[in-house]
Amino acid sequence: MTTRKDRLKKLVQVQEQLRALHEMRRAGFLAQAQTAEQEAAELAQRFDAPDSLSTLFPEIYQQRIAGALARRDQNLEGARLEAGSLATATARTNMVERAYRDARRQDERQRSDRERLDLIEMKRGSDG
Numbered sequence: 001m002t003t004r005k006d007r008l009k010k011l012v013q014v015q016e017q018l019r020a021l022h023e024m025r026r027a028g029f030l031a032q033a034q035t036a037e038q039e040a041a042e043l044a045q046r047f048d049a050p051d052s053l054s055t056l057f058p059e060i061y062q063q064r065i066a067g068a069l070a071r072r073d074q075n076l077e078g079a080r081l082e083a084g085s086l087a088t089a090t091a092r093t094n095m096v097e098r099a100y101r102d103a104r105r106q107d108e109r110q111r112s113d114r115e116r117l118d119l120i121e122m123k124r125g126s127d128g
Contacts (some may be wrong), residue, residue, distance in 0.1 A: 004104040011100075012096050018092075022085045022086040036069070037068070040069050
């Protein structure tokens, strides 16, 4: 049977993995948002160029720019949601870590008490 301390230790590891997952997902969303924003800026720059095909197909350029900006906004929203999940995961991790440290201290205290009792019993047995 596993002790409470062992279960909490495993739970801390799982919570840390979950927190890392949310950190990676948030970073991915932010990177995708940055890429989409750069794409929109490049398209806008080409649209404004004098010898561009934008004069022939302005709707296509505007649609692509709007699409890139929409992707940017979606990714920023995803990053915002992941930031909330990350904060929740961090709070849970901290809470489980505190519980684990408390369980470890209690376990050490109990072990120390048992050792003292064993020493007292050994001393009594040798005196008697």
